[in-house]
Amino acid sequence: MAPIDRCLASVARLTLAQPSIRPAVPLIPRFLAPALVQSRQASVVRTKKTTKKKAVPKDFKRHNLEKREFPQYTLCDAMRVLRAVEVGQPPATIKYEIHINLKTARNGPVIKNSIRLPNPVQSDWQIAVICPEGSDIATAATAAGAVAVGEETLFEAIRQEKIDFDRLICHENSEKALNKAGLGKILGPKGLMPSKRMKTIVNDVVKSIRDSAGAADYRERQGVIRMAIGQLGHTPDQLKANIQALLKKVKSECAEISEEVSKEVHEVILSTTNGPALSLNAKLNDPESGITVESLSGVM
Amino acid sequence: MRSLGERLNLLRKKLINIRCGPGAAILPAEVTRIHMDFALRLKGGHMGARKFWREYLPRLKYHNPSIPMIVNRHDQNQLPPTMTIYLRKADSSAANPASSSEPIAQPSSSRTNLSKAQPPTADERVVHIDMANKHSSHILEFFMAETRAVPLQPTNEEIAEMQALETLRKNAEVDRERVRLLRLEKKKEEDMLKRARAAGGMAEQEEV
Numbered sequence: 317m318a319p320i321d322r323c324l325a326s327v328a329r330l331t332l333a334q335p336s337i338r339p340a341v342p343l344i345p346r347f348l349a350p351a352l353v354q355s356r357q358a359s360v361v362r363t364k365k366t367t368k369k370k371a372v373p374k375d376f377k378r379h380n381l382e383k384r385e386f387p388q389y390t391l392c393d394a395m396r397v398l399r400a401v402e403v404g405q406p407p408a409t410i411k412y413e414i415h416i417n418l419k420t421a422r423n424g425p426v427i428k429n430s431i432r433l434p435n436p437v438q439s440d441w442q443i444a445v446i447c448p449e450g451s452d453i454a455t456a457a458t459a460a461g462a463v464a465v466g467e468e469t470l471f472e473a474i475r476q477e478k479i480d481f482d483r484l485i486c487h488e489n490s491e492k493a494l495n496k497a498g499l500g501k502i503l504g505p506k507g508l509m510p511s512k513r514m515k516t517i518v519n520d521v522v523k524s525i526r527d528s529a530g531a532a533d534y535r536e537r538q539g540v541i542r543m544a545i546g547q548l549g550h551t552p553d554q555l556k557a558n559i560q561a562l563l564k565k566v567k568s569e570c571a572e573i574s575e576e577v578s579k580e581v582h583e584v585i586l587s588t589t590n591g592p593a594l595s596l597n598a599k600l601n602d603p604e605s606g607i608t609v610e611s612l613s614g615v616m
Numbered sequence: 617m618r619s620l621g622e623r624l625n626l627l628r629k630k631l632i633n634i635r636c637g638p639g640a641a642i643l644p645a646e647v648t649r650i651h652m653d654f655a656l657r658l659k660g661g662h663m664g665a666r667k668f669w670r671e672y673l674p675r676l677k678y679h680n681p682s683i684p685m686i687v688n689r690h691d692q693n694q695l696p697p698t699m700t701i702y703l704r705k706a707d708s709s710a711a712n713p714a715s716s717s718e719p720i721a722q723p724s725s726s727r728t729n730l731s732k733a734q735p736p737t738a739d740e741r742v743v744h745i746d747m748a749n750k751h752s753s754h755i756l757e758f759f760m761a762e763t764r765a766v767p768l769q770p771t772n773e774e775i776a777e778m779q780a781l782e783t784l785r786k787n788a789e790v791d792r793e794r795v796r797l798l799r800l801e802k803k804k805e806e807d808m809l810k811r812a813r814a815a816g817g818m819a820e821q822e823e824v
Contacts, residue, residue, distance in 0.1 A: 379620040386620060387627070400634055400678035404652070404669050404687030407724045549724060592630045593623070611682035615724045 376539035378419050378582045381595070388597035391559075392552055393605055394586050395612050399548070401591040407549035407616060410589045411437060414545040414559060416566060417583040418536060424577045427569050428535040434557040437532060437544045446470055446494055446510070447487035467493050474502055485524050486510035486517045534562075541566060548588065551613040556600055559584070629781055636774050638756060639672030641765040642679055646704040648740060649684040649722060650676075651733045654697035654747065656689045661749035665697040668752040668759075679768060684722055690729035697747040699755070700733045701762060702740045 381388065389397075402410050418427075445465050471493075484503065486494050494510065503509040510517045534543040545562065546555045563581065570579040587593040601609060618626075652673075654665035669687055677685050723731035736742045743762050747755050760767065770778070 381620075384620055386624060396678065396681050397631065397634060399681065400674045401630075403673050403677040403685050404725045406726050406728075592627055594627070607681055614682060615684040615686070615722050616677075 372422065375419070375421050378417065381583060386595060388595045390599040390602045390605070391556055391586070391596060392601040392607055392609060392612060394594040394596060395552055395555070396607055397594060398586070398588045398591045399612065399616060402548055402588050403616060405548065405590075405616075407547060410548040411544040412546040412548065412550070412555060413587050413589070414541075414543060414562065415585040415587070415593065416541040416563070416581055417585070418539050418541065418570070418579055419582040420536075420539050420579045421577050422539070425573050426536040427541060427566065427573065427579075428533075429565070429569065430531040430533045431562055431565050432531050433545070434561055435546060435550060435554040437546060443485060444470060444481035445485050445487065448489055482508075484508045484510055488517060491517055545586075548616065552600065552609050553613075559586075559596075625781075625784065628777065632774065632777050632781060634674055634678050636768075636770040636778065637675060638753065639675035640679055640770075641676065641760065641767045643676070643683060643763055643765045647680075647683060647763050647765075648702045648704055649686065651686045651688065651700040651702070652697075652747075653688045653690075653695075653700070653733055655693045655695070656691055656727060657693055660693040660696075662693065662697045662747075664750045664752045664755055665699070665747040668699075668747070668755045671752060672756050684724075686722060686731055687725045688729060688731045688733070689727040692729070698733075699745040699747055699759070701743040701745070701759070702736055703743060703763075705739050705741055 379386070398412070446467060447465065448467060500509055532543060534541050543562070545558050550558075563584065567581060570581065573579060584596045584598070585593045586596055601607070652665060652669060654662045654669075658666065673685055673687075677683075722734055725731060745755065745758050745762065750758075759765070
């Protein structure tokens with residue numbers, strides 16, 4: 317009996333140990349289900365956009381004006397048009413504007429400076445000076461035409477936002493007091509905060525006042541220098557002197573600034589506050605046009 | 617920055633507008649200066665005067681760059697808007713032409729009533745035009761009659777230029793409409809996709 321028993325037991329063990337005999341029926345829904353889910357997902361999947369961003373060119377785009385035959389005007393022709401557009405406007409409020417397009421790279425150093433024009437556009441700057449109160453410097457600054465002088469009194473006025481000046485100069489001796497006052501939050505956004513780099517913290521206050529009185533700032537933005545170049549009442553000769561002075565300075569700066577990058581003047585455009593922009597061709601007057609300098613000099 | 621072609625077309629339009637049109641006229645030599653006086657606000661019939669200044673005076677100034685044209689504006693609407701034309705007397709200009717080149721003491725234009733009409737000098741006579749409640753074109757008619765100005769007819773080139781700009785404008789209108797429709801269609805498609813995506817996303821979330 318024993319061998320039979322053993323035999324039965326071994327058979328039973330065999331049947332238990334072999335799971336492969338089991339039917340594979342329950343497996344079918346398992347691999348069917350993921351297939352269904354996947355097909356659903358596929359309908360939702362977004363197609364990724366493969367369009368690449370265009371690479372920005374290194375230099376600002378500057379068209380060839382001669383090749384495109386873009387009209388350029390003499391100064392007198394341009395002034396004739398602009399004076400006609402601005403007829404009847406008060407000449408002190410309307411300004412001639414100049415735009416100097418530069419041939420330059422998008423990045424790299426930019427031109428930023430101030431210039432004293434031969435015929436100032438705005439002559440009555442209101443200048444305030446920070447210097448030790450009651451000192452010789454203070455009296456000298458008031459004599460030179462400063463509207464506000466002092467240290468703590470001036471700081472207090474600034475804190476109360478009573479700013480009735482548009483230039484702020486600081487003497488070297490008062491630099492510490494200025495830094496201690498912590499006015500950067502108020503003056504910074506207005507561009508009035510004195511700094512050594514802007515040459516508004518100086519030793520000789522009187523000289524600085526005299527320099528900045530007739531000076532106008534200009535800087536290159538997006539490859540173009542824009543600034544007011546004259547009042548509407550200016551004569552062609554006055555305007556010419558201003559434009560020449562500015563261009564001379566800009567050109568010399570272009571030559572100075574470029575060690576590895578090249579920077580040069582591409583186009584000079586004249587416009588007014590409300591007028592169209594006219595490209596200039598570096599001549600004062602064309603005798604064929606039939607207008608004289610005198611006819612553009614008088615009262616509007 | 618604007619492209620060169622765009623700049624050119626805008627400039628062409630402005631230049632032709634200042635060169636041709638009503639008001640493009642050459643004033644005779646005896647006109648020495650023109651003065652306009654009207655209020656900043658329109659009440660009291662000051663509109664025609666302002667429109668004259670805005671529309672016709674630039675053209676007159678372009679063709680007569682050496683004649684001062686002064687506009688004095690103020691806030692006194694009860695005063696009638698007037699134009700003063702200063703004319704040189706015929707006999708005196710022949711007698712001493714040197715006096716005409718002398719600078720005239722005339723304050724420049726103002727919007728704060730600072731440059732009132734000056735009394736005429738010895739060899740000048742004045743003509744007043746009352747501009748109250750008149751249309752600007754009506755004022756121009758008066759002005760042309762008083763000064764005997766010679767209206768300029770546009771030359772052939774200028775006519776061609778105007779026609780070219782007109783066709784440009786018409787083409788631009790057609791193109792604008794075409795692009796508008798294209799954009800509309802694109803936006804419609806995008807919106808549809810967006811809606812479908814929103815709906816699909818919701819269903820997926822429910823299943824998970």
